[in-house]
Amino acid sequence: MNITKRDARIMRRTVRKNFKRWSEKLISGRHKEIAELYSRSATFFPTFSGEYLKGRKEIERYFRYFMEKNPAIRIKRGVVQLFGSDSYLYSGIYVIDHVYHVGKRKIEEARFSIFWERINGVWQISHHHSSLNPDRT
Helix, strand or coil: CCCCHHHHHHHHHHHHHHHHHHHHHHHHCCHHHHHCCEEEEEEEECCCCCCCEECHHHHHHHHHHHHHHCCEEEEEEEEEEECCCCEEEEEEEEEEEEEEECCEEEEEEEEEEEEEEEECCEEEEEEEEEEECCCCC
């Protein structure tokens, strides 16, 4: 796979823009809107659940629960692997700041992998894996 420097620059901007959209929707508390960033057949291993989720309906249900934790996420370290101009894997470590008990917040590190694809011209998440970092819990 040969990607030009120009294509690589465009993809780096796309990666930043897509993560920003995802993060803003997470902070907004609108679980339906964040679920719409996932493809209809997306799969998801969520951070605070042992479930394996498939499809927007299950993903939306998880985010309804997760958004009650009033989360904020920032990337600590990330790597992008390009798979042409229509897909990429973004993986690394993010820091999750969330409510874990009434009035108490907790900051935890989690490992993540998010596979994005451009489907019918729209960037969507096809697979997302997020798990607490066992060295930091």
